[in-house]
Amino acid sequence: xxxxxxxxxxxxxxxxxxxxxxxxxxxxxxxxxxxxxxxxxxxxxxxxxxxxxxxxxxxxxxxxxxxxxxxxxxxxxxxxxxxxxxxxxxxxxxxxxxxxxxxxxxxxxxxxxxxxxxxxxxxxxxxxxxxxxxxxxxxxxxxxxxxxxxxxxxxxxxxxxxxxxxxxxxxxxxxxxxxxxxxxxxxxxxxxxxxxxxxxxxxxxxxxxxxxxxxxxxxxxxxxxxxxxxxxxxxxxxxxxxxxxxxxxxxxxxxxxxxxxxxxxxxxxxxxxxxxx
Amino acid sequence: xxxxxxxxxxxxxxxxxxxxxxxxxxxxxxxxxxxxxxxxxxxxxxxxxxxxxxxxxxxxxxxxxxxxxxxxxxxxxxxxxxxxxxxxxxxxxxxxxxxxxxxxxxxxxxxxxxxxxxxxxxxxxxxxxxxxxxxxxxxxxxxxxxxxxxxxxxxxxxxxxxxxxxxxxxxxxxxxxxxxxxxxxxxxxxxxxxxxxxxxxxxxxxxxxxxxxxxxxxxxxxxxxxxxxxxxxxxxxxxxxxxxxxxxxxxxxxxxxxxxxxxxxxxxxxxxxxxxxxxxxxxxxxxxxxxxxxxxxxxxxxxxxxxxxxxxxxxxxxxxxxxxxxxxxxxx
Ligand SMILES: [Mg+2]
Numbered sequence: 001x002x003x004x005x006x007x008x009x010x011x012x013x014x015x016x017x018x019x020x021x022x023x024x025x026x027x028x029x030x031x032x033x034x035x036x037x038x039x040x041x042x043x044x045x046x047x048x049x050x051x052x053x054x055x056x057x058x059x060x061x062x063x064x065x066x067x068x069x070x071x072x073x074x075x076x077x078x079x080x081x082x083x084x085x086x087x088x089x090x091x092x093x094x095x096x097x098x099x100x101x102x103x104x105x106x107x108x109x110x111x112x113x114x115x116x117x118x119x120x121x122x123x124x125x126x127x128x129x130x131x132x133x134x135x136x137x138x139x140x141x142x143x144x145x146x147x148x149x150x151x152x153x154x155x156x157x158x159x160x161x162x163x164x165x166x167x168x169x170x171x172x173x174x175x176x177x178x179x180x181x182x183x184x185x186x187x188x189x190x191x192x193x194x195x196x197x198x199x200x201x202x203x204x205x206x207x208x209x210x211x212x213x214x215x216x217x218x219x220x221x222x223x224x225x226x227x228x229x230x231x232x233x234x235x236x237x238x239x240x241x242x243x244x245x246x247x248x249x250x251x252x253x254x255x256x257x258x259x260x261x262x263x264x265x266x267x268x269x270x271x272x273x274x275x276x277x
Numbered sequence: 278x279x280x281x282x283x284x285x286x287x288x289x290x291x292x293x294x295x296x297x298x299x300x301x302x303x304x305x306x307x308x309x310x311x312x313x314x315x316x317x318x319x320x321x322x323x324x325x326x327x328x329x330x331x332x333x334x335x336x337x338x339x340x341x342x343x344x345x346x347x348x349x350x351x352x353x354x355x356x357x358x359x360x361x362x363x364x365x366x367x368x369x370x371x372x373x374x375x376x377x378x379x380x381x382x383x384x385x386x387x388x389x390x391x392x393x394x395x396x397x398x399x400x401x402x403x404x405x406x407x408x409x410x411x412x413x414x415x416x417x418x419x420x421x422x423x424x425x426x427x428x429x430x431x432x433x434x435x436x437x438x439x440x441x442x443x444x445x446x447x448x449x450x451x452x453x454x455x456x457x458x459x460x461x462x463x464x465x466x467x468x469x470x471x472x473x474x475x476x477x478x479x480x481x482x483x484x485x486x487x488x489x490x491x492x493x494x495x496x497x498x499x500x501x502x503x504x505x506x507x508x509x510x511x512x513x514x515x516x517x518x519x520x521x522x523x524x525x526x527x528x529x530x531x532x533x534x535x536x537x538x539x540x541x542x543x544x545x546x547x548x549x550x551x552x553x554x555x556x557x558x559x560x561x562x563x564x565x566x567x568x569x570x571x572x573x574x575x576x577x578x579x580x581x582x583x584x585x586x587x588x589x590x591x592x593x594x595x596x597x598x599x600x601x602x603x604x605x606x607x608x609x
Contacts, residue, residue, distance in 0.1 A: 065357075065358070069356075112385050112386075118356065119352070119353075119356065119381070119385055120380055120381075120384050120385045121380075123376055123380050125345075126349055126376075126377065126380060126381055128349075129345065129346045129347075129348070129349020129350050129352075129353065129377070129381075130349045130350070130352050130353035130356075130381060131353060132346070132349070132350050132353060133349060133350035133351060133352060133353020133354040133355070133356070133357075133361075134353040134354070134356060134357055135353075136338060136350065136353070136354055137353065137354045137356070137357025137358070137359050138357065140314060140335070140336065140354075140357075140359055141357055141358065141359070143357075159345075160343075160345040160346055160349065160377070163343035163345060163346035164346050164349065164350070166341070166343070167340055167341070167343070167346055167350065171338075
């Protein structure tokens with residue numbers, strides 16, 4: 001960053017973008033009648049920072065070979081992904097109102113057929129192996145793009161993540177970053193009660209990764225972490241982002257009830273009032 | 278045209294096992310296309326890819342004993358334009374990583390080729406955990422997937438080379454440490470989805486794949502001595518199925534026998550029955566593994582125990598023709 005003033009301006013812009021993501025998420029959920037508000041809104045700041053600051057992508061040339069890769073492994077946060085794709089200019093804004101609609105490209109989970117979407121995800125535990133493949137491909141093709149994979153914390157129950165984590169450090173994939181949206185809650189309740197994943201930082205370290213822990217709603221911390229990867233040239237980095245499920249709307253925050261829930265006009269209006277303030 | 282020296286290498290080495298022919302073909306592919314990349318799941322000897330590793334160390338990726346990750350990594354590699362070939366055990370790469378194959382490869386339509394060795398009961402002594410008797414069913418029910426079952430080393434080699442031109446995922450079903458007799462006479466000309474007639478005949482048609490093709494040819498030759506002309510069709514591609522060859526055989530003979538080293542549920546016989554029952558109902562007899570897990574034993578003996586034999590095919594043909602001694606190999 002050139003200056004503190006420039007940095008402050010960037011953070012303001014990104015925070016604005018994140019608020020837009022949350023409004024878009026609730027807008028999409030109202031259109032669909034329901035959806036995953038919790039995990040979409042916990043990831044809103046991370047996605048805004050990725051798409052409007054960190055990722056080197058070209059909305060007018062979505063398949064540009066040297067683009068950075070982003071895989072939303074926690075595919076149920078698709079509404080947040082589609083929001084940033086809309087706001088970045090990959091896809092039209094009207095898409096937001098077609099959530100869950102018949103034959104819509106915008107369903108519950110990302111589909112590779114949509115411009116800007118790198119993989120069909122949503123079945124959990126798939127994104128990190130795919131990210132490892134992308135990072136290996138970057139090396140084999142002598143490209144220098146970076147691959148980011150956004151995972152849920154409950155998702156880490158899936159063993160395939162740890163197969164991929166092992167492979168990523170074995171192959172010294174410095175240009176691979178896993179971001180874990182640690183909102184502490186899964187579909188049925190707290191992750192710690194369902195199946196503890198702690199000590200999480202120690203687990204990633206034991207698998208050979210550099211680990212950064214941040215407040216996943218503090219834009220300064222997010223930008224600093226994204227700008228700092230790879231922490232070490234020949235190691236993949238795990239950014240453990242501590243977040244609040246449903247962040248931004250008080251009645252949806254920190255509860256498994258809003259992992260996925262119905263959204264009617266009245267609920268939407270209530271949510272939007274909080275997001276406009 | 279000068280024969281490709283790498284193409285011929287497997288002959289010189291007498292690698293009479295389809296799993297090794299696949300590994301040899303990968304070297305030829307890598308020489309032709311620098312996007313070729315090989316993934317091993319601790320299967321370097323199983324598919325004979327140590328020589329590939331020596332020749333192309335940068336394009337050889339060992340991922341250890343982790344099949345789910347292997348498929349995901351292959352999918353990610355394919356998105357970058359690489360052409361990954363996953364070398365694995367048939368029972369594990371299909372059943373264990375089925376969801377990765379379905380979502381990351383078939384649904385996302387990535388050009389990933391799975392070389393699945395030790396299919397069927399080629400690991401007879403290893404027992405039911407290591408018999409792959411559901412893999413054709415699992416793979417052929419996936420949209421976008423091409424499923425190939427070579428009958429011998431020559432066919433495995435040239436079918437593997439042919440994957441270069443397939444725009445989508447491929448499941449290549451390979452054998453284990455069993456030497457299958459040479460029967461395909463593919464002679465460099467392998468066409469995906471185009472069945473090969475190995476014996477003419479209009480009394481009955483035997484549609485076989487994999488190891489059962491050689492048995493079908495032997496059965497046809499034996500039947501001819503008793504005046505029965507049995508057509509033999511090598512159905513090396515289960516998907517896309519050569520419907521014309523099947524419908525023609527059904528129309529010409531009115532009697533179909535299918536033979537495969539796979540459970541009767543959902544394999545080649547199932548595919549043929551699905552077609553004929555809706556398009557041209559035909560008297561059929563299906564040879565394959567019954568609805569049970571396989572016993573332990575040497576592969577030829579275990580095969581014979583479940584009626585995967587020349588004799589059983591002969592009996593099945595006689596049975597659908599209403600001849601023979603009344604022995605019905607399908608009546609269990
Ligand atoms: Mg969670």
